[in-house]
Amino acid sequence: MSGPLIVLIGPMGVGKSTVGALLAERLGTAFRDTDADIVVAQGREIADIFLEDGEPVFREFERQAVRTAVAEHDGVLALGGGAILDGSTRALLAAHPVVYLSMDVEEAVKRTGLNHARPLLLVNPRKQWRELMDARRQLYEEVARAVVATDDRTPEEVAEAVLDALELKEA
Template identity: 80%
Template sequence: MTGVRVVLVGPMGVGKSTVGVLLAERLGCRFRDTDEDIVAEQGRTVADIFVDEGEPAFRAVEKQAVRRALAEHDGVLALGGGSILDADTRALLAGQPVVYLSMDVEEAVQRTGLNAARPLLAVNPRRQWRELMDARRHLYSEVANAVVATDGRTPEEVTRAVLDALELKEA
């Protein structure tokens, strides 16, 4: 195993999974999403875990999922939007090839409508999204080697920008 090729971080709905799949195809490796790992392990959705057990319980599960994925996976890895809130997780990302996929609130509205099953955006989604980003933006930047804006770009254009930002060659 050679280690993770690319770790994607950023807010919910930014396209980490979509871009991650494309990146993995271009790099000739596997894609893994820690939110999907959690759903498979827990047998229920992220939203259900939030509702049933609360955010702290979800964050503990998420922290373990990220730790496991970083240790086991050797392809492209997408992390849940809030995973960078944990200091231990941020420390694990040091030295990893991390790309922060960014977008503004208007792009988030266009992509997700901010009305999907997003437990942290249940009431006044625009305001809550802005507040989440105010609290997280600096953490995404802290762990990232590169920032790639996704606003107005297709997934293919974002994928190319990530490859260029990390100076990666396609397989």
């Protein structure tokens, strides 16, 4: 198996899960999301894993989930926003068609501000999002084969831009 057709990375709320599902539909392939894989494997929501076990344990589940998904899945794969924090994950992704979906902070607050499913943005989302991006921006750029800005674009328009960036044709 040759690995995923597309791997989506980028910050929380940028649309990896939404656009990933659309892309899979347009390409006539399957969609997989490592956050969803972790929820199924653990039988708990992401926020509960953070609360009960802490972030380092979640990151280890995530590291393993990415490894398994990259090895097994040949469709569209969306990762959680922090997956690229792990150096071995970044090394693994170097061989794959990774697209970084980007957005600015105001768009991020609009898309995630009121959503309690994301434990890292529970208090002062604007400040926390800026801090996360200061720590991660360079890692997203380092791993990505293409960058697609999502501000002022519908999920359908983002999906189209991803297909263009990777020169992929619809099914």
